[in-house]
Amino acid sequence: MSSAGETSSPDDRSSPERASSAEDLTAENLTPSRPSRLSTKDLVGPVLIFVGGFLLAAAIALPTLFVDNLRTIPLSTDVTTVAPAASPARVLDRCSLASPTARVVDADLTRQQRFVAVRPADADRVTLQAGTSVRAEHLRIDGREVDPEAPRAGSDARPAAGASACTDPIMGAVRDRITLDRVTALPDLTAAAGQQGSSEIQYDSNSAPVRVPDRDGYTYLMPFGVSTADHTFFDVTTRRTVPLRYTGDTTVAGRDVARFVAVVPDTDLHQIDNGDAQSTPPTIITRPAGWFGVPGVDPARSVSATLHHSGRWELAVDTTTGTIVDAHIAVDETYRFIDTTLPDRRLTSMSATFAYDDRTQRRLTEHATALAAPITVWGRVVPLIAAVVGVATIVAGLAVINPAWRPRRWRPSAAPDADPPASS
Template sequence: MNRAVTLRVAACGLLGLGAALLIAALLLSTYTTSRIQKIPLDLDATLVSNGTGSALDPDSLSQQNFVIDKNVPLVSQQQISVESPANADVVTLQVGTSVRRTDKQKDNGLLLAMVDTVTLDRSTAEAVSDETHPGGSVQKPRSIDDAKAPTNIALPHEGLSYRFPFDTEKKTYPFFDPIAQKAFDANYEGEEDVNGLTTYRFTQNVGYDADGKLVKPIRYASLYDDEVDSEVTAMASQWGVPGEPEERITMQRFYAAQRTFWVDPVSGTIVKAEEHANHYYARDELRPEVALVDYKVTSTQETVEDQVAAARDERDKIALWSRILPITFTAAGLIALVAGALLGSFGMRAEAELIDPGLDRDEGGFFGGFASRRGEDTGPMPAAEAETEKLPAQRPDLHREQGPPNQP
């Protein structure tokens, strides 16, 4: 194979490689990125928040007076795992949430517990409800001695749940509250740094206004058949309210909450959360009389670090496929195209030289001067053109014998 053919083959290979790299860069920045920006199917996280508050002493329920303890240590915990259905389009999250007093042992300190299940669109993080995907459910509470398998109560969800969408925007999102059983606005408030990560801060008010004043608390929706925890009748002496000690007074349970979310705008991960929740009994919804639990908790430092690490992992994965690889492939593709074009040009000149070596001699072509450098005869040299002087074929005899003198 001669030099011209080799150059032409190499040029075609480089041009093909350059085109392939540019197409790959285009696909990565459009099609592949949308496939990458999805809620992971292997979510398994435990989110812990600590704080203090006022809480009912469970032991006092069997006594003559309900006792409300002030400034008790509390811990809120969320256990998030993935259940079926979970596929390329949707993911189902099962979230067990509990609030307990840490100064009480085991179940004596348990104040609130709920198991919520919701199916989300993996790209938008919004609840999905159709014939093949359940909109959501909550687990019916069981007593400690109940040996039956847990049963779910249908609870259609709407809006976001437990995370925000990829490429979170600076706007208001509907965020579902499983206790209130409806979505409430989560309003963008500004940017804030959390452990070196730039986050968007959102606030949500359920029953409170922006100043923390009760305006429209939620009537608690019991998960028990007899609604034993949403409407309670007890004597005035037990409630600790003015009136005849033996008077039977019925109070309703109400709920209100304020939340702040710090969200990674790239992945939609909630890296930090703060919650003020108030469960109380009252005859007038705007006048709390007996607190079940009124608390404020904030994500622990360990939880924040874990969530920030998870958000950074998602960011790195997205950046790799949406920016780093497309830019790298584009640069490599352009270099390959330029190199291929240059080799193609050289190949054409080489082929022309092989066909007619004289084409490029006069004007310094691709092989111009090459033959001369090799010492090949490219034409008569000036010195060769000079006429040489002819020398006599024979020298004169300087010692020729003299004959006898001429006779007169």
């Protein structure tokens, strides 16, 4: 018989098990739950969508923001052109100024020009300095080819103070300096960043430059993306702004270009103060009437004539970059009497048509191609590729996130031993 101290109740027998269960519950409640972590597979879809969106944004932004910065006149601009004159060119032999009669001869002429970017220049403006000269390679006198620097009749006379020797092969030279807007390629003479825009032309090394504050129109180049419409042209010789008319399309050195024509009307160069009696060529000469060969006038009578200039420019322009890749320049300069009562006898000073040679055309078309290449790459090729890749990347990202977007054959199939769905 058990004693009272040894007697135990059912509750006492089950107390160890209940205590153990209580401890387990307490442990479960106190143990912190670990946060779930995304796997690499979970991140693939959102990353693909983000990359695709970035590529689409780049495809939109490149042509509108970045490429516009490429459509400006480069600060590294340095262009040289060579344009021989078509035969026969006619010029006044300046050595004949010291002879009894004027002498107009055939000549081989070459027009050379170089323009470079100089200061002031910044992100918005650039200054071009251009030097243009016409040189006589050969003269033909009395049926003989003569070196322009060789002595001949009249060359022994001493030149006037400030005048060059008549045997100098340079028939004329001009230095031009103009500040342009880098986007429009038009003159910009306003003051910016403490610097005033420049516009001055020097017709002779012995004279001061002439300021041209009202200058307008294109001369050495045109803007990127120039339209095939009428524009304006500034002629440095006469300081006139004239219409520049679009006349159609053509091809130069394998590149499609637009043709523009500018006609420079007759201008008395002496009246606009771009030279004097000692300049090269002189804009006014005074000689006996017999020297000019004026009929019906006393040969000893002293008469004066001024230099008149007219011309025609035919420009071939690459419209993508505004580069002038070819030019035909017709020049007609004659001396005409100031006294209008005298017979209208015109003495030729220069009559020639210049055209860029093949080497210049090739070099300028290559220059235009080099300027256009970044615009084509960043404005068309790269945005197109970015757009296609961007759309494909977004579609791939959606397919990774939602298998229903995938083609049926690419969707994951259920495992063969998977439990069937529970029926209700």
